[in-house]
Each structure stands twice: as C-alpha cells, then as structure tokens.
Amino acid sequence: MKTIEAIISMMVLLSFASLTLIQVPQAEPSLHKYQLAEDIWRIAYLKGCFSQSMFNEKFSLDSAAITSALESKKGADQAIISVMERSLSTAALADPTDEMEECLNPLFDEINQQTSLNIAFDAPLEVAAGDSLPGEEAVVIHKALVLNGVPQRVALKVE
Amino acid sequence: MKQSKAFVSFDLLFAALPLLLMVSYLATVIVFATETADSSLHSNELTGKLSTIADYLVKRGAVARQAQENNYLGTATYRPNVIDDYYLGQFENNKEEIQNWMDLKSLEVSWEPKEGTCVYRLVLHNNEVKKLYVCGE
Helix, strand or coil, X not given: CHHHHHHHHHHHHHHHHHHHHHCCCCCCCCHHHHHHHHHHXXXXXXXXXXXXXXXXXXXXXXXXXXXXXXXXXXXXXXXHHHHHHHHXXXXXXXXXXXXXXXXXXXXXXXXXHHHCCCEEEECCCCCXXXXXXXXXXXXXXXXXXXXXXXXXXXXXXXX | CHHHHHHHHHHHHHHHHHXXXXXXXXXXXXXXXXXXXXXXXXXXXXXXXXXXXXXXXXXXXXXXXXXXXXXXXXXXXXEEEEECHHHHHHHHHCHHHHHHHCCCCCEXXXXXXXXXXXXXXXXXXXXXXXEEEEEEC
C-alpha cells in the first residue's frame, strides 16, 4: 500500500514539475540583437560618423592658407607660424568624441523611433576587457576606433 | 460472503479511480509538453532560417556592388547593408528556389511586415535607414 502511495505521489510531483518546466519563459534569442547591433555600427560607418575627414578638413583649409602665404612671399615665415599655431590650437580644441556623438545621436534617435531599440555608444570604453556594460539583456559589441590618432576600444550597447 | 466481495470491488473501484485520473492527467501533460517542445523547436528553426536568409541579403544577395576591373570569375566589391533595388528584384526572381532549399511554405522580402514569422534587418536604402523584413512560414 505504501508503495502505491509513493508511486502516486511521485506521479503527481513529476506532472507538476513538467508543467512548471513548460511554463519557464524562453530566453530571447540574442543572435538577432547581435546582428542588429552590427547593422547599427555599419550604418553609422556608412553615414560617416566615424570618418576622420571632418578633422582633416581644418588642416586642409589651413594648408591652403600656408600655400597662399608662400606664394605671396611677404612675411611667409611669420604667416606659416601663425597658421600652424592656429591649426594646432584648433586640433587641440576639437574633441572627436563630441563630433562623433553629434553625428551618432540623431541616427540612434531615428533607429530608436523605427525599432524601439535602446542604443548607447561608449567611447573610450572604461570597462575592462571582456566585461559587459550594465544591463543584463543588453547586447554589447566592441570595436576599435582611432581617436586623435590613438586606437581606442569603444562599445555599442543595444537593448 | 457475497456482500463482502461487493464491498471489496467498490473499494477497489474507488481506489483505482483517482489513480486513473492521475494517469490520464499525466498523459495529457506529457502530450502538451511534447507539442510545446515541437512548436518551440519549429519556431526556433524557422527564425533561424529567416535570419540566415536576411543575413545573406544584407551582406551579399541584395546589396550594391561594383564589379572588379578584370571581372575574374564574376568577382565584385560588395557594400553590406546598402540595398540596391535591382539586386533585391533579382532575389525576388530566385525566391522560389531558395524557398525550396530552405523547406519553407512561403517567403516574402519587403519593407513592410507580412504574414507569418518575420525577422528584420537595418539597412540603408537610398541613403535612408530602413527595416528590411524577411517573412516566411
């Protein structure tokens, strides 16, 4: 009799256990989020947000000024020095991260409106290698960018 | 004597009834679990197939490209995520073949979600950010 009771108890337990297992929510596939994160990075690149041309333009304008100063041959040395000083000061003031964010923020807003994905860009990355940014469900991809001539790790977080 | 046998039968009946009910309940749960697992597996498989097709489209199948100068064996430079209407149209022409390969009942590639399970990718189309949907069953 006790054996039958034990069998019955076991069956009830198993049935409830299996029912509970069925009801466990499935983990959201993150592969698609990784693909979307890569898409966002690619689109940002295609839109020119990581282009260094905007910094180079300042130098190219100044190099034109240098050329004209050389052609005039009047106080050329002084003109070159002043132009170089201005170039250096402009380069020092220009923060590539700010300029990049100016390009990225409207793009992220546009993507957010279309997809309801929350996107965050972190540059330079301040977390150790292999760590992820806060947000358990977020997908983080790591990339390298040259900022002010220095390669730096950056992270793009999508959730 | 007869009376006592009848009582034994009733006793057995009442004892067996909850047992039978439990067995049937367990059988129902097992069937439900199997069906759910099958459905989940099929859904994951379908999503995987659609993701694969979408990935092919945004990296190779429907993107803008430039043939290389020597055009050796049809080599070209591809621009991932930049969708070209001409190549997207070409994919539409070959859709049935891919549908058969992937063992799908239906396959739709469009800028709007269609019937069935859909996955989307973010692309540039005429320099605008758009969602390219790949839907199928």
